[in-house]
Amino acid sequence: MSTVPSAGRRFVLLAGVTVVAGALAAWWILSAGRTANEGLDITDEGYYLLSFRWWDSNPLALTGVQYLYGPVFEWFGYDVVKLRFFRLFTVVVVHLLFGYSFMRWLRGRRPGAPPTRLWEAAGTTAVLAAGGMCYSWIPQSPGYNDVVLLGALTLVSCVLWMATAVDRGTPVPFWIFLVAGLVIGAMVLAKWTSVVVIGLIVITAVVVLAGQGWRSVARGTLLALGGLGLAALVVQLFVVRLDVAVPGILKVNKFIAGTSYSPLDLLQLYWSSTIELIGRAVAAHGPLLIATALAVVARWRRLRLAAAAVAVVALILSVRRVVVDDGALGGSQHIPTYAETLLAAVLVAVVAAAGAVIAGRAGVTARTRLSRENTRTWVILALLVLLPLVQAFGTNTPLYSIGFNAFAAWAAVMIAVLTGIWAVPIVARATLGLVLVGSLVATATIAYTGLFRYPYRSVGHEQLTVATTIPALHGMYLSRAAEENFGRLVTDLRPYTDPPGRPVLAFDKMAGLVLMVGGRPLGEAWISPRERARTAAGIEEACRTSRPARPPLIILNRQISEVETNALRACGLDFHAEYEQLAPTGQTSGLQVWVPKAERVARTTG
Secondary structure (H helix, E strand, C coil): CCCCCHHHHHHHHHHHHHHHHHHHHHHHHHHHHHCCCECCCCCHHHHHHHHHHCCCCCCCCCCCCHHHHHHHHHHCCCCHHHHHHHHHHHHHHHHHHHHHHHHHHHHHHCCCCCCCHHHHHHHHHHHHHHHHHHHCCCCCCCCHHHHHHHHHHHHHHHHHHHHHHHHHCCCCCHHHHHHHHHHHHHHHHHCHHHHHHHHHHHHHHHHHHHHHCHHHHHHHHHHHHHHHHHHHHHHHHHHCCHHHHHHHHHHHHHHCCCCCCCHHHHHHHHHHHHHHHHHHHHHHHHHHHHHHHHHHCCCCHHHHHHHHHHHHHHHHHHHHHHHHCCCCCCCHHHHHHHHHHHHHHHHHHHHHHHHHHHHHHHCCCCCCCHHHCCHHHHHHHHHHHHHHHHCCCCCCCCHHHHHHHHHHHHHHHHHHHHHHCCCCCHHHHHHHHHHHHHHHHHHHHHHHHHHHCCCCCCCCHHHCCEECCCHHHCCCEECHHHHHHHHHHHHHHHHHHCCCCCEEEEECCCHHHHHHCCCECCCCCCCCCCCHHHHHHHHHHHHHHCCCCCCCEEEECCCCCHHHHHHHHCCCCCHHHHEEECCCHHHCCCCEEEEEHHHHHHHHHC
């Protein structure tokens, strides 16, 4: 009976992986494209969009992300749908870049890899498929978390190009360092806490470049600093003066100094929540981890058969756990469960890698390629393991909430382990391969359900059927109730908001309404119920530096507090004496809408 040659089997395997991973990537990409014109979160997403809309006239901002996406939003004619497609484009491009850079480097570490570009294609499409986690639960419009995540993956790509050059004994191209410097500049501007992940990546880069000597490290440092200086120069000359942007950011950070989490509190939150997640993942998928360890050291035939049986049972139990516990569904309500699923997947790779290295060195099994890696490789793999969590530093939620959006780094780790343990029993390789494919399937379903069934603070796709008449949301579809309520509010306020650009205060967390009615923020675009002192400080600062020509309109979903009325006095306004309600709340979607009495009387008599 004829058999398929080894090269033929490899080709079929690689082609199959490429097709499956490509299909999964296409699933989440098409889902993101299909829903790009649907729904709007008026809280967080509204805040981003409002700050982008007035990026060049309101320097009071927590971060400088508005100076990155604001010009893009303006270039698109303030079209929300186009901005969402731009985010999708950047997510796809950066994941392709990272995937290709990783596979290009990995080929040098895997001498026995098939001599075909299909090998790189299979790994790259797998990494791209993992990129669907960027659409797991957060708003579709871009924000500072996107800049940090995509910037971190781009920086790691630069490090991988450095490592490839070092392995080949060739000089690192100068432009790699310039790109790294530019990206670092963008990341720091978008979110200053990104210095944590930047520092980790820089340390890795130094270790890699040290393989060519300290002159190479010095050269890379100088060129990267040049790239950073170039980024600052571009911002200064073509975007915003740094002596305007930086003081505005510093002022807002000063406002929140007494109300935000302390560094120690954040570290305690990160540690406790991460340890809890690891415990849950191990408890839920412990049999699979044990089966993986057993499969790696299954040297004798009977032990291999037993390991195969245990692995099959463990896989069935894990899949059942994922299905029953909604461990492959997107949306913010499912973050703890899908985080458990994805962490378990990478833990399988860690167990397989540790088992292969230990068993090889102990002589239990043949030594694998992974057990012969150099220090540079282990440092890079450690970076990839830590990257998802570290790039999320600065969030006031558990790290995995934001961190697992960078699951592509863990997919790369699983690929590195799978291709590096080819000498271990096939049961172990098959188990890890199935877990990798299963995690990519989970990623695609998480992205799909996060977009269609559980979009961020919005009803699902089936209810987003009404084309909106609101100019600021041109081309978008909302639910019938949202279109009626928001549309009525925009119409009622049009006499007071024409021409666009009048200050509007929306208490609390309703920046999206300000965008819809054509208003602009007075102070920060972000207004939180738990940070009233911060909001008041922003209003006072805005009026102190440039008192608006028209007094602000005020929209409330609660009673106004003394904190806000005192802040308005800094603008020369007495809320109780100079404002009146536009209409009963029953006629304004349950919101209180307050307008200046003088304008109200003038329009009524007119």
